[in-house]
Amino acid sequence: MADLRRGGERGPAVRRGLQSGVSxxxxxxxxxxxxxxxxxxxxxxxxxxxxxxxxxxxxxxxxxxxxxxxxxxxxxxxxxxxxxxxxxxxxxxxxxPLGWLVLSRVSLILTILICATFLFSWPMLGNTLDSLQARIFPETSSFASRAKYTYERDLDIRAEIGDDILRIYKVGLDVNRDGETGNVGLFFCNYNKNPFGYTANGLNLEYGTSATTESERRYDDGGGGNAGASYSLAAKIPVTRADGAVVVTYDHYGEYVRLEVPVPWEDVT
Incomplete structure (x- = not known):
């Protein structure tokens, strides 16, 4: 009879719509x-x-x-x-042979595992992409465009805080009518040191200038992001011409970090 093995091809059938003689x-x-x-x-x-x-x-x-x-x-x-x-x-x-059956079963299991891994790792992949964005170009995030200042300057000030990296990537300045005082906005983000890790949602920072009172040292005027990166804006920090920088501090859980963010007074015309 014709070859029935896998890969064998049957010759062209000559069929007629008659009932088969074989029951x-x-x-x-x-x-x-x-x-x-x-x-x-x-x-x-x-x-x-x-x-x-x-x-x-x-x-x-x-x-x-x-x-x-x-x-x-x-x-x-x-x-x-x-x-x-x-x-x-x-x-x-x-x-x-038995090996063929085992191979087909293993291939099926691997296909299922790959699909399951892709399905469950998709959120983590999204977090990783957000983490990479915060590391390389945070200014392109959707949160960075929500607030505008008359004078803005891109920065790259970073510090380790626990398992996270704090990055201050932009400072903004609005000057009051007197020309001697104004308000500063600090754009910053934080992300885990591990690109696949999860970040803290906010770091409880304090911001100080010669014009701030004790009650004005903490600001939380908005934030956004997810487990891959967290974005925040410290807005309306009062400054004077005497303030060449805004002092940012973190003092929690036995860890202390102090950063100075320059105020772009020299950009004011």
């Missing part, structure tokens, strides 16, 4: 005996083998009918031409 019961019994010997094929592969066997029998019946045989005689001749089902199954079984 459905006999055909399925023949296929069952073949498949009983193919022990390591997957259910999908066994279904494909069954379909191929049925197609061969249909083709043979059609060929006998066209050759002039009586329909009743095609049954015996078709089954005889197919050969011994156990021998066919044993031959096919050699093409479906």
């Amino acid at each position: 459905e019961m006999e055909r399925q019994e023949f296929c069952d005996r073949v498949l009983a010997k193919v022990r390591h094929a997957t259910p999908e592969e066994k279904a494909a083998i069954r379909a191929e066997l049925n197609a061969h029998m249909e083709d043979h019946v059609a060929a006998l009918l066209e050759a002039g045989y009586e329909e009743a005689d095609t049954e015996k001749r078709t089954l005889a031409a197919m050969g011994d089902p156990e021998e066919i199954g044993a031959e096919l079984n050699r093409d479906y």
Whole structure:
């Protein structure tokens, strides 16, 4: 009979819409005996083998009918031409070794694991991208564009605070009508030292100038971000011409950090 092994191609079928001389019961019994010997094929592969066997029998019946045989005689001749089902199954079984079944199962499991990993790591991937943005170009974040000052200057002041990096990336200045006083805005973000790590949501910083009172030393005029990076704006910090810098301090949990952020008075015209 024609090659039924994996990769074998059946010749063009000569089909006619006639009822097969091989009864459905006999055909399925023949296929069952073949498949009983193919022990390591997957259910999908066994279904494909069954379909191929049925197609061969249909083709043979059609060929006998066209050759002039009586329909009743095609049954015996078709089954005889197919050969011994156990021998066919044993031959096919050699093409479906146990290793092939194991490989197909392992491939399926790996595919599922890869899809699951991608699905569950997608939020972490988003956090990592936000962390990288804070490290490289925080000024392009959506939060950075929410506030505008008359005079702005890009900065890159960084300090370690716990597992995070504090980055002050922009300072803004609005000058009052007297020309001697004004308000400063500090744009800053923080991100974990590990690009795949999670960052703290706010760092409880204090901001001081000669014009600030004790009650004005803490500001929280807005923030945003997610677990990958956190953005904040310390707005309306009062300053005078005597303030060349805003002092930013962190003093919590036994850790102390002090930074000086220059005020861009020299940009004022």
